Amino acid sequence: MSTEAVPGPATVFPEPPQQQEMPLAIVRGQPVLEMPQDLYIPPDALEVILDAFEGPLDLLLYLIRRQNLDILDIPVAEITRQYMGYIELMRELKLELAAEYLVMAAILAEIKSRLLLPRPPTPEGGEEDPRAELVRRLQEYERFRQAAEDLDRLPRLDRDTTTVHAHVPDRHVIRIPPTVDLREMLLALRDVMLRAELYGHHTVARQALSVRNRMSDVLKTLEDREFHPFETLFSVEEGRLGIVVTFLAILELAREQLIDIVQTEPLAPIHVKSLAA
Numbered sequence: 001m002s003t004e005a006v007p008g009p010a011t012v013f014p015e016p017p018q019q020q021e022m023p024l025a026i027v028r029g030q031p032v033l034e035m036p037q038d039l040y041i042p043p044d045a046l047e048v049i050l051d052a053f054e055g056p057l058d059l060l061l062y063l064i065r066r067q068n069l070d071i072l073d074i075p076v077a078e079i080t081r082q083y084m085g086y087i088e089l090m091r092e093l094k095l096e097l098a099a100e101y102l103v104m105a106a107i108l109a110e111i112k113s114r115l116l117l118p119r120p121p122t123p124e125g126g127e128e129d130p131r132a133e134l135v136r137r138l139q140e141y142e143r144f145r146q147a148a149e150d151l152d153r154l155p156r157l158d159r160d161t162t163t164v165h166a167h168v169p170d171r172h173v174i175r176i177p178p179t180v181d182l183r184e185m186l187l188a189l190r191d192v193m194l195r196a197e198l199y200g201h202h203t204v205a206r207q208a209l210s211v212r213n214r215m216s217d218v219l220k221t222l223e224d225r226e227f228h229p230f231e232t233l234f235s236v237e238e239g240r241l242g243i244v245v246t247f248l249a250i251l252e253l254a255r256e257q258l259i260d261i262v263q264t265e266p267l268a269p270i271h272v273k274s275l276a277a
Contacts, residue, residue, distance in 0.1 A: 060079065072135060107134065114130040177263075196243055199239065230261075230271065260273045
């Protein structure tokens with residue numbers, strides 16, 4: 001009995017993800033994958049501004065510190081080679097090269113040549129080091145640059161700090177109460193009159209009521225110089241005549257500026273205060 005292999009379904013492996021090509025640019029939302037053949041870029045179209053070094057001494061000090069060299073024992077040949085490499089780089093980038101960089105290149109070449117030649121002895125018995133003047137200038141420049149950095153780290157007004165001016169209003173605010181409209185007083189008088197009707201009677205009697213006397217009574221009630229509700233100045237037991245006389249007395253006192261009548265807002269309770277000395 002022979003068995004034959006039955007072919008099964010083929011296994012399909014997913015394709016590995018492929019990284020898309022990065023476009024050179026995006027123009028109007030569409031990626032540009034190839035450099036245009038008719039694109040022309042003039043050689044002077046780009047300008048590079050290099051402000052890394054403030055002068056030839058700054059460049060020399062950077063080259064020395066980058067390699068942890070002793071400033072008192074400068075390897076002039078190696079430093080000169082690196083310095084000239086920087087000069088060539090500036091020329092290739094078509095940067096404007098200051099004349100002082102070329103002067104320093106000449107000084108380095110002179111020092112290098114003097115180191116190769118025999119040096120005459122000094123009166124002290126030793127040989128003069130051609131690098132001494134350059135070392136002195138580098139040390140002096142380093143001191144001034146460090147002093148400038150220390151000064152720049154100090155807090156500076158309008159750069160690190162800002163003077164703040166704040167207007168503080170006067171806290172002793174005097175609030176003047178609003179004036180009372182005569183219509184408001186008449187509405188309050190109407191309420192008093194309505195309550196006075198509850199005590200009405202038919203007894204007819206002559207009552208001698210004087211506005212001046214009632215003015216004195218009102219001032220006596222207000223002699224504590226506190227605000228009193230408007231309604232408390234009336235005696236409803238006196239009826240309409242007494243209320244009218246009291247109201248006239250209050251108006252006369254207000255006209256003579258002997259009392260102060262205030263109301264916080266329309267339809268709010270009215271209060272009266274004495275102003276008499």
